[in-house]
Every structure is written in C-alpha cells, then in structure tokens.
Amino acid sequence: MAVHAHPDDESSKGAATMARYVAEGVDVLVATCTGGERGSILNPKMDLPDILENITEVRRQEMEKAREILGVRQQFLGFIDSGLPEDENEALPEGCFALQPLEVAAAPLVAAVREFRPHVILTYDDDGGYPHPDHIMTNRVSVEAFEAAGDPDRYVGLGEPWQPLKLYYHMGFTRERFEALHAAMTERGIGSPYGDWISRWEDRPQKWEITTRVPCGDYFETRDLALMAHATQVDPDGFWFVCPRELQREVWPTEDYHLARSLVDTELPEDDLFTGIHAGEVCEPSPVGK
Known part of the structure; x- marks a missing residue:
C-alpha cells in the first residue's frame, strides 16, 4: 500500500517500484x-478556465x-486538499485534511489497511518529503495506521485488525541522486536543470539514510506515462x-527508501521491500536506522 497526499503524488514518488511489483504479481x-x-494548474498547456472550474473532477479522471x-x-x-500556503503565517482553510484531529484523519486509512491487508506501507517522512501540510499529515496518519490497525482495542468498528509488517519512507529526492544525474548530464553535454536543487542542499543535511534501493529502471517509462496522465500538474516538456x-537507468536505476518500522528481521541494506517478509518471522515493533 502506498499512501499519498494528492492525485499525482503516486506517479512522482515510487511509481516505478509499484509498476515492478505489479508486474511480479503483487x-x-x-x-x-x-x-x-x-x-x-501547473502545466501551461492545460491552463484553461473550464478545467480550473472543474479541477476536482479533472484530477479524479x-x-x-x-x-x-x-x-x-x-x-x-x-x-x-489543504493547499500550499504562500507564507507560514497564512491560515489553512477550515475543514481541510491538515487540520483534522489525528484520529479523524487516520480512521479511513486504518479501515483501508484492515480491508486491503498490506504487508508493506510506503509513505513520506516526518517532514512530508517537503513541507506541504498535507504531506506532513500523510506521514502522521500512515504511522498511526501502521501502529494502530493491528490493535483490536483501537479504531473499533473499522474492520478486523491487521498488522502491516514494514513501513517505508520515500527517499527519491536526495542530493546524492541529483548530483549523480547532474554530473552524468554535464559530462555528456546535456544541459542539467539540477544545479539549483543541489545548491539548496548545502545547509540541509539528509535526515534519513537510504536503507533500501529497489531496482526498477525497466519501469521508468511506465512511471513517466503515469506522471504525464496528470496533465494539469505536469508539463510533458518540463x-x-x-x-x-536511458541515462537514468545507467546512473541511478533504483527508487530508494528508508525503512522506518519493521516487524520482521531484515539485513540492511535491502534491494527488496519484502525482504524478511518471505521468511515470515515476526518480532516486536522497532524503528530501524536513522
């Protein structure tokens, strides 16, 4: 199960991983x-009044x-959707996702976990990957659901308890990755757009280590097609x-994660989200690495 804040997030974070596991029967x-x-509307080619008026339905499509x-x-x-405030003093709209009490916000996810019964959950880190209020709340509800869905005394009435076994944070936007891509593009005389991104990391150390690198380069095209399906959000020429x-497959053919919780024994680093689950040995909850 991959928990995301908005439509399009699933295609920009972990999409090739999901496509790979789907192809393998997961x-x-x-x-x-x-x-x-x-x-x-972030794609200038789609910036049309009739689309903006019906943005909710368009994004569902x-x-x-x-x-x-x-x-x-x-x-x-x-x-x-809570929206992204233009400054830190701007109030969030009443009733939005980010302002919900945690147990209210987590309840539908707990119900979904108990119904779907996943072994692995993917989500954002505690900073949301970037500080959008909905991304931060997505982390909070994901951790809450991971820890509560298996407890019969919590969220009573939302289905039979089910305990997921591993919780991962997306680590796709790291300095290490963008430096590698930037260097490869520069060496080949391809203009790189990553210089500004890299400079922003100078005073921002990486909080979570990469514990798990999932090889999925064969599914980068599927990832890109899924991302382009979100036409209001993504400029195909952007x-x-x-x-x-081809260069991404050569230089960085994985999607990367931090293993935040595990109820199974595993050895780090991993190359498979299901490492340890296949063995079926369950232990007590514990954070793994930082």
Missing part, C-alpha cells in the same frame, strides 16, 4: 488522502488514467523529463 493499493481540490497505467488499485480517503531515461 497486489498494490494507492490510498490518496485528498482529491487535490486546491491544486493549481487523471488519477484513473494513472492508475490504469500503473496497474494498481486506488482509493480516495475523502479529505479536502523538469520531470529533462534527463533521458
């Missing part, structure tokens, strides 16, 4: 916390296209697609 569910109702491309199941959890896929 049942994958994307749980989308909000409908992306307050998202802007885009999500369905991406879901079909990735081969996953998908479920909206029913919360309203940043996401500047680095040639």
Whole structure:
C-alpha cells in the first residue's frame, strides 16, 4: 500500500517500484488522502478556465488514467486538499485534511489497511518529503495506521485488525541522486536543470539514510506515462523529463527508501521491500536506522 497526499503524488514518488511489483504479481493499493481540490494548474498547456472550474473532477479522471497505467488499485480517503500556503503565517482553510484531529484523519486509512491487508506501507517522512501540510499529515496518519490497525482495542468498528509488517519512507529526492544525474548530464553535454536543487542542499543535511534501493529502471517509462496522465500538474516538456531515461537507468536505476518500522528481521541494506517478509518471522515493533 502506498499512501499519498494528492492525485499525482503516486506517479512522482515510487511509481516505478509499484509498476515492478505489479508486474511480479503483487497486489498494490494507492490510498490518496485528498482529491487535490486546491491544486493549481501547473502545466501551461492545460491552463484553461473550464478545467480550473472543474479541477476536482479533472484530477479524479487523471488519477484513473494513472492508475490504469500503473496497474494498481486506488482509493480516495475523502479529505479536502489543504493547499500550499504562500507564507507560514497564512491560515489553512477550515475543514481541510491538515487540520483534522489525528484520529479523524487516520480512521479511513486504518479501515483501508484492515480491508486491503498490506504487508508493506510506503509513505513520506516526518517532514512530508517537503513541507506541504498535507504531506506532513500523510506521514502522521500512515504511522498511526501502521501502529494502530493491528490493535483490536483501537479504531473499533473499522474492520478486523491487521498488522502491516514494514513501513517505508520515500527517499527519491536526495542530493546524492541529483548530483549523480547532474554530473552524468554535464559530462555528456546535456544541459542539467539540477544545479539549483543541489545548491539548496548545502545547509540541509539528509535526515534519513537510504536503507533500501529497489531496482526498477525497466519501469521508468511506465512511471513517466503515469506522471504525464496528470496533465494539469505536469508539463510533458518540463523538469520531470529533462534527463533521458536511458541515462537514468545507467546512473541511478533504483527508487530508494528508508525503512522506518519493521516487524520482521531484515539485513540492511535491502534491494527488496519484502525482504524478511518471505521468511515470515515476526518480532516486536522497532524503528530501524536513522
């Protein structure tokens, strides 16, 4: 199960991983916390008044296209997009996802976990990957669901208890990765857009270590097609697609994660999200690495 804040997040974070596991016969569910109702139109080719007026329905249609491309199941959890404040003093809109009490915000996810019964959950780190209020809340509800879904005394009435075995944080946007891609593009005389990104990391040490690198370069095209399905959010001639896929496969053919919780024995580093689960040995919950 991959837990995301908005439609399009599933295609920009861990999409090739999901496509790989789907191809290997794994049942994958994307749980989308909000409908992306307050998202802007980020693709100038789609910046049309009639689309903006119907942005909620348009983004649902885009999500369905991406879901079909990735081969996953998908479920909206029913919360309203909080939007991204222009400054830290701007109040969030009343009733939005990020302002919900934790137990209210986590309840639909707990129910989804108990119904779908995943062994592995993917989500963002405690900074949200970047500090969007919905991404931060997505981390909080994911951790809450991981820890509570197996407890029969919590969230009573939301299905039979089920305990997931591993919880991962996405680690796709790391300085190490972008430095490698930047160097490879520069060496080949391809203009790199990553210089500004790299400079922003100078005073921002990486909080979580990469524990798990999943080889999935064969599915980068599927990832890109799913991302382009979110046409209001992604410019097909924009940043996401500047680095040639062939070069990405050569330089960085994995999607990367931090193992935040594990109830099974595993050895780090890993190259498979299901390492330790195949053996079936369950132990007490514990954080793994930082």
